[in-house]
Amino acid sequence: MTRDLILTFNAGSSTIKLGFYALEIAGPRPLASGVIDFRDEPFAIRLKRDGETLTGPITADPGDLTAVLNQAFAWLAEQFDLSRLAVIGHRVVHGGDVFKGPARITDQVIAQIDALARLAPLHQPQSLALIRVMRALYPDVPQTASFDTAFHATNPPLMRRFAIPRALYDRGIKRYGFHGLSYHYIAGQLGDLGPEAKVVAAHLGSGASLCAIHAGISIDSSMGFSTLDGIPMATRSGALDPGVILHLMGEMGQSLKQVESMLYRESGLLGVSGFEADSRELMASPRPEAAEAIDLFCLRIAGEVARLAASMGGIDAIVFTAGIGEHQPDIRARVAARLAWVGADLDPKANAAGLRRISKATSRVKLLVIPTDEESIIAREAASEGTET
Numbered sequence: 230m231t232r233d234l235i236l237t238f239n240a241g242s243s244t245i246k247l248g249f250y251a252l253e254i255a256g257p258r259p260l261a262s263g264v265i266d267f268r269d270e271p272f273a274i275r276l277k278r279d280g281e282t283l284t285g286p287i288t289a290d291p292g293d294l295t296a297v298l299n300q301a302f303a304w305l306a307e308q309f310d311l312s313r314l315a316v317i318g319h320r321v322v323h324g325g326d327v328f329k330g331p332a333r334i335t336d337q338v339i340a341q342i343d344a345l346a347r348l349a350p351l352h353q354p355q356s357l358a359l360i361r362v363m364r365a366l367y368p369d370v371p372q373t374a375s376f377d378t379a380f381h382a383t384n385p386p387l388m389r390r391f392a393i394p395r396a397l398y399d400r401g402i403k404r405y406g407f408h409g410l411s412y413h414y415i416a417g418q419l420g421d422l423g424p425e426a427k428v429v430a431a432h433l434g435s436g437a438s439l440c441a442i443h444a445g446i447s448i449d450s451s452m453g454f455s456t457l458d459g460i461p462m463a464t465r466s467g468a469l470d471p472g473v474i475l476h477l478m479g480e481m482g483q484s485l486k487q488v489e490s491m492l493y494r495e496s497g498l499l500g501v502s503g504f505e506a507d508s509r510e511l512m513a514s515p516r517p518e519a520a521e522a523i524d525l526f527c528l529r530i531a532g533e534v535a536r537l538a539a540s541m542g543g544i545d546a547i548v549f550t551a552g553i554g555e556h557q558p559d560i561r562a563r564v565a566a567r568l569a570w571v572g573a574d575l576d577p578k579a580n581a582a583g584l585r586r587i588s589k590a591t592s593r594v595k596l597l598v599i600p601t602d603e604e605s606i607i608a609r610e611a612a613s614e615g616t617e618t
């Protein structure tokens with residue numbers, strides 16, 4: 230039997246994205262993409278294939294991942310010949326210091342991923358659950374892990390360091406950086422900027438970060454030790470004076486769980502607006518708190534661009550990507566306006582049209598919109614790590 234099908238998983242806090250690829254010598258060829266969105270009503274798996282969207286209803290309780298996946302895969306087996314599965318590749322957010330590249334999943338690798346779960350509580354447990362369910366469903370199919378942290382393995386030690394006692398760095402308390410699959414893909418799309426280009430890529434999705442890419446490699450990024458650092462996100466705070474946490478736990482008697490939940494789930498756009506985490510709703514809202522949440526988001530993005538430019542000693546281009554970066558021209562415009570002093574000069578028409586280049590021809594710093602494709606990196610790494618070809 231020919232095994233020539235690659236399945237990819239990109240597990241997020243509220244969605245599981247799936248990709249189907251044909252395993253080919255020239256590289257994985259995309260066949261279809263799917264999503265299980267736990268916010269969807271009615272709950273279902275949606276599959277996009279040949280420009281058509283197919284829906285597989287799911288009656289299982291969204292809280293029971295095993296039941297959800299069993300049902301989703303019973304339906305997927307009607308769409309694909311799943312006996313052809315060659316490899317299953319997963320995005321795993323935190324690889325710590327252990328993983329500098331993709332890994333084939335073994336019991337030991339599962340234990341190592343599990344040990345890092347606390348640092349990415351919205352993602353890591355979901356990926357582990359997926360790996361375990363897929364093992365039970367398809368015990369003969371190899372699985373691989375592609376790490377968000379791996380692309381940042383090139384960051385110089387100085388960028389990795391927190392200004393805390395050295396011994397803690399030696400114990401792994403350092404900056405790792407995330408969204409590396411997205412930045413890896415973006416770095417591969419910058420050929421026209423020249424081999425030495427200094428680029429800040431802004432991955433603005435539910436989770437959001439920025440990365441300094443110089444000559445195609447990661448130099449520095451806004452996310453650090455955990456997925457909380459950097460700019461505010463949908464529900465995460467971004468960087469925060471550590472004194473606030475001391476005060477909450479010391480003076481206000483909050484527990485670790487309470488603080489963790491506040492920082493990961495009740496902050497960011499949701500926290501500042503007081504009612505909504507999704508940028509679409511916030512942009513459409515007349516409420517001043519919504520405007521303030523978006524303003525703070527843009528201010529902190531612009532500030533991070535400036536910091537990352539300092540890390541690289543210059544900046545030639547800014548790339549916007551992911552849900553907000555690709556689809557929110559007003560947010561791009563507000564970020565660009567705050568960076569006019571660096572030489573970013575937006576072309577409003579190109580921005581509204583969502584062209585690849587959205588800066589004026591005379592702009593010193595180029596502004597680009599590049600749709601990301603984390604799945605293609607997972608598929609490529611799955612093919613190289615998990616198959617014999």
Ligand SMILES: Nc1ncnc2c1ncn2[C@@H]1O[C@H](COP(=O)(O)OP(=O)(O)O)[C@@H](O)[C@H]1O
Binds near residue numbers: 241434463508551557
């Ligand atoms: N078509 C769109 N138009 C406007 N905003 C969008 C669109 N798609 C996604 N977004 C915004 O992107 C954010 C989610 O980013 P996305 O990359 O899709 O999420 P995730 O990090 O979960 O993969 C939300 O704030 C959402 O409002």
Ligand SMILES: CC(=O)OP(=O)(O)O
Binds near residue numbers: 240242377408437456
């Ligand atoms: C690392 C991270 O925050 O990922 P996501 O944007 O998928 O939530």
Ligand SMILES: [Mg+2]
Binds near residue numbers: 241434435436
């Ligand atoms: Mg994402």
